[in-house]
Amino acid sequence: MIYDATTRIAEAALCLRARLGGSRALRERLVCTGAPGPAAIWLHAASVGELTSARVVIKALAARHPLTVTTNSETGRALAQDWGLPARLAPLDLPGALARFLDAARPALAITVEGEFWPLRSRLLAERGIRQAMIGARMSERSAGTWARFPRIIGPMLGRVAALSAQDQGSEARLLNLGLPHRALLPRLDLKLLAPAAQPVPPDSAARDRVILAASTHEGEDGPVLDAFAALRDARPDLRLILAPRHPDRGDAIAALIAARGLSFARRSVGADDAPPGGVLLADTLGEMARWYARAGICIIGGSLQDHGGHTPWEPAAHGCALIHGPHVGNFVEAFDALDGHGAARPAGDLAATLSRLTDTPDEARAMGRAARAVLVDRAGDPAALIARLDDLARAPGGPDIGII
Template sequence: MIYDATTRIAEAALCLRARMGGSAALRERLVCGTRPGPAAIWVHAASVGELTSARTVIAALAARHPLTVTTNSETGRALAQDWGLPARLAPLDLPGALARFLDATRPRLALTVEGEFWPLRSRLLAQRGVHQAMIGARMSERSAGTWGRFPRIIGPMLGRIAALSAQDQGSEARLLSLGLPHRALLPRLDLKLLAPASLPVTPQDDARDRVILAASTHEGEDGPVLDAFAALRATRPDLRLILAPRHPDRADAIAALIAARDLPMARRSAGADDAPQGGVLLADTLGEMARWYARAGLCIIGGSIADHGGHTPWEPAAHACALLHGPHLGNFIETFDALHAQGAARPWEEGLAPLIDRPEAARAMGRAARAVLEARAGDPDALIGRLDDLARGPA
């Protein structure tokens, strides 16, 4: 009752503001003016990150049903539109805005990516017979503690969910404890891994065996990598290094480090596509990391030699690279534990030389990394099939 009364008062004030010259974004979120078209599925994601993670699922559903995408950010809306999907800013959790949106779209399924719980949205969807689902659902311990103080709000919202795939076991357990029915559970999927796991496996060959990639390096990491490479090439003159800094605006400083070690160098920004034999390709461009992962058999994970918490290992794992890292893995501790357990990763200083001299061992590590990625990503087919059924069912 309190929430209903508050939202009605808030909506009246916001509508007045919109009429008095409010922003276009506010009018869109109030669903004033242009209305969305009909759609069997309403997909909601907060912004770019959530949309990108769910692209595999969204694309599969868009191939089967008309859908509309909403986001909380204009950048997210633009991304969905770039994919060729109808997209707009999400209606605010206000009775009039939601009613206008649902009157126009008439969805049979409302699908939320990762997590957002809006009491009024949940109730109005249920009243209209719209199935509710969530994929990549997250619930941290802190959020669970907060929602646990409001069981009469979170319980009914979770009880209305027909299908939910959690991002991890902890989130799944916390959602169940807050009121999610067991019948709604779908297999857990890590959405962020679906795209890399769907990439074709890059063939492992002799050329990749002799290429080392230092991926997304930070200041303080290039020097140690270059020193290690210089020592290796002294007795292995056919080695090549691709050095791809996280921030290409450091390229001139890195070029000076390479020159100081008297190493042959080529720069991607100057058009080079490969490192000279026994030398370094300075990959000082953006948006080409997949190209370099596919060239290298061994990948040193940037951000882990200097204390930046490490970067994701899943992209090089998708290309079956042997994974090497420094001591700083705070952003991905559990991930690297899983990779170590399967022999897919090891510390770079102790692993680099042995793997260069034992290419079959490096290839085995790369295959293990790809296998861990595929196992953790999961198979989205069952989830997509369930969502497809809900979208075909009566609204």
Template sequence: MIYRAAAAILEQGLRLRASVGRPETLRERLTLMDVPRADIWIHGASVGELTSARPVIEALAQSHRVLVTANSLTGRDMAAGWGTAARLAPMDMPGVLRRFLAQAQPRLQVTVESEFWPLRSQALAGRGIPQAMIGARLSQRSAARWARLPGIIAPMLGRLAGLSAQDPDSEARLLALGLPPAAILPRLDLKLLTPARIRPPRPDPHRDRTLLAASTHEGEEALILDAWTAARRHHPDLRLILAIRHPQRGDQVSALLAQRGIAHQRRSAGDSGGDVLLADTLGEMDRWYASAGLCFVGGSLTDRGGHTPWEPAAHACAILHGPHLSNFRDAYGALDGAGAAQPVDAGSLVQQVIALAGHPDRARQMGWAARAVLDDRAGDPAALIAHLRELAGKPR
């Protein structure tokens, strides 16, 4: 009651602000602009959540009218670029939600990952609209916070007609907070669906002789260059693609290469060849993964928590990584156990690069093992999509 009253008061203030300044984004969040009708309303916080759910969104859009909402302009615009109706998400306020649902008239609401909005949940239930959550995840810290508010979280979870968790731990935490066991759907890691759709490149000797250092951070490029320089003594035709995490560091890394007397080309200058290519652009990582049979994944030799191994796995790259993997510990554990990835440190990096560059068959085996792990863990979303379609009923 306190939350609803505060939200209603805040809504009046925001409506006054929107009427004076007429900022379009605020008007859209307050549902003071038209909302298209849809069979299924899908909400994701921003780019990351919506990108991970794109295969599910596109599959549902083949049979039903879909409306996608996001909390960010970039997320909204990205979804609109897919040819899907997209809007900024309505604020969790009584009048806003009343106007939004009256116009959209969805038959199913789907949330990607884990956003809990009390008034949204209540408004949907009041209209008899089923609610579902896909790729749901809940950290131990977040679960502890929600446990202090059982009167809020339990009713929201109790209204869910279906929930597909991202991992077993999240599922267990949500059940403990009040999720009905009958609402449990097969677990699915949405972030793996898009990589699993990538077709790996065919075996290529040129690819066998290319080392990619992907998403490297400051302090890692020097170690990579040491390893590549040493490996070149054994394999003079070994090529290097240095794809730095932050392109704005391009001048700094180019200077490091020049200090070592290493001739190189820069992608930001339009180049794409040479023995050493400094990939200092955004949006081209798939191209670099497809060009290299051997990949070191950055953010792992320095303590950055590591970066995703699933993109190199999608392209059947043999994977090397450092010891700092807090962001993807489970994923790398599965890949290491399958012989698809090899842990290294600053000392052993050189030996592993030399060994794999000299044995392309072994590197290819590692790459295909990585792809097999990805395919196994990604799973098939068909059952989940069928269940969501069932909840939405026949399209209008």
């Protein structure tokens, strides 16, 4: 009752502001202008990251049903529009805005990506017989503790969910404890891994065996990598190194480090596409990392040699790279534990010795790359069951009062 009354007062104030010259974004979120077209599915994602992670699922559903996307950010809206989908900013959790949106869109199914809970949206969807689903759902311990203090709000919202796929086991358990019915559970999927898992794997080749990639390096990491490569090159003059800094504006400083070690090199920023034999390609550009993963049989994970928490191992794993990492992997502890445990990755230790072993025994490096790919595919999961369930929910007849608690 308090929430309902508060939202009505807030909406009146915001509508007045919109009439007096409020921003275009505010008018869009109040659904004062430009109502959405009809759609069988309303999919909501906070912004670019959530949209990108769910792209495999979104693409599959959009091929089957009219689908409209809403986001909380203008950049997210622009991304969905770039994909050719109808997209707009999400209606605010206000009674008039939601009513206008739902009157125009008339969806059969509303899908939320990851983790947003809006009490009024949940209730109004149920009152109209619109089924509700969540994909890649997450619930941190901290958020669960907060929601546990409001069981009469979170319980009914979760009780109305017809289908939910959690991002991880911990989130699933916390959502069940807060009131999610077991019947709503679908197999867990890590949405962020679906796209990498669908990436074609470059074929094994002698050329890949001879290329080492240092991916997304930070200041303080380039020197040790170059030293290890220089020591290795004396015995293996056919090796090449691709050094791709996290911040390409460090290119000049890194070029000086390469020159100081007497290594020949070329720069991508001036058009080079390969390293000279026994030399270095300084990949000082943005947006081309997939190109370098496909070239290299061995990948050193940047941000892990110095204390930056490490960068994702999943993109190089998708390309079948053998993975080497330093001790600083706090951003992906569970991922590196799994990869290390399956022989897909290993700590750098003596970096020169580790690289020497893998370049001298390419079959071992290839086996590591295959293991990395297998771990990725297993952890990503198969989205087929999820997509089929959402497809069924979008097709099933609805009606008022479905799922109301």
